[in-house]
Amino acid sequence: MTARLWGIVTDSFWKILAPGLVVTLPLTALSFALAMVIAVAVALIQFAQLPLLRPAARFYIWIIRGTPLLIQLFIIFYGLGQVGILLPPFTAAVAALAINEGAYCAETVRAALESVPAGQLEAGACAGLTWLQTARHIILPQAMRTAFPSLSNSLISMLKDTSLVANITVAEMFMAGQKIVSRTYEPLVIYLEVALVYLLFSTVLTKLQRAGERRLNVYDYR
């Protein structure tokens, strides 16, 4: 590697890592937290078989899973702007990512809720708990434990999907990379560098997943 190239690489590393730390990671954390709230609510609505809300939940999942995330981003940022709902880019990004990921995670959580044996619901009733109390203290914790590996998977995949929000002018890692490339004309090393930082982040998340699974295994049941 020439000295010039090496200089670009070391120079740009911080320029890529910094937006990763202050934009990509908070964006991922915030969007995923909201996605989890949506997912649990939408899954519980279906699990409880609530008459009017259940079809609404199915409709939401159908629409979101059937359309590309990039187009959802554009509709929320550019499309809504046209009808007077002007969202800042970061807010629009959080909204689109949360709504999108929420639909996928809702299915994961619903499947996990349904995998909890029916006897656990009855055990809750027998202990004098209401349906909601049973759901909160008994069914959801068991379901979340079952869903944990696939939800972690979704989180890691969402981390990488945040690169799409460069398209709605959010200055995250990928956009930082693009800027450097347009200045240096070194797409190969710069994009490899961007990829490396993503890899770094997702490796940390994978480690956290392992640790989380170990902690959840305390009540190891079959």
Next chain:
Amino acid sequence: MLTVEQVEKSFRGTPVLRGVSLEVARGDVVAILGPSGAGKTTLLRCLALLERAEGGTLRLGDTLCHLPTASGREAVALRRRMGFVFQSYDLFRNKTALQNVTLGLTVARRMPRAQAEEIGLAMLDKVGLLDRRDAYPSQLSGGQQQRVAIAPQPEILYFDEPTSALDPELTGEVLGVMRRLAEEGRTMLVVTHELGFARNVANRVVFMEEGRVVEEAPAQTFFSHPREERSRAFLQQTLEEQGKES
């Protein structure tokens, strides 16, 4: 203390309970006997409002409940006064033994945790499981799980064949705990196929067949002088079977 009248229940048009009435006085241990399919489990599930009966009333203390129309709120209030030990031990799998016995207090009754734990520890001590307080159900034997299920102390305890899924050597420990509770004067309604338990621990026997109560009698009388032909046939057959096993 518990009065049940004219409970009716059918599954897809097939009647399973055809007007079952029974009474349990405070401190009574009532054994429900009967052949497989008699409707014993269904009766207990209707009395727990886990299954909706099509007819019948239940009076617990001074609370009267019309089973077919009971609201969710009524059902929850009633269940908080009852305890259940079913064939397969359904403890909360994500809770320790201690949490299993205190959850009904902390969540359902909103009791402060410290107070609930004190009560819970006393309950576990009573069934001989104090040293297993922090074990999860998966770390307990079947007999120990049943004893955790027995530990809370409601007004009346329902049992549905609590030992039938257990290995013979574990059956004894569960029956032992039940016997001790009976001696303490706890009120119990016990579906069982353990004739020995019914004879020695129960003070009254209800014999059911095809969704009806065929005979109701003091335990000693039922075993020594069964009144009905069907009771005699059942006793004879069951004793023969249990004789063969041992």
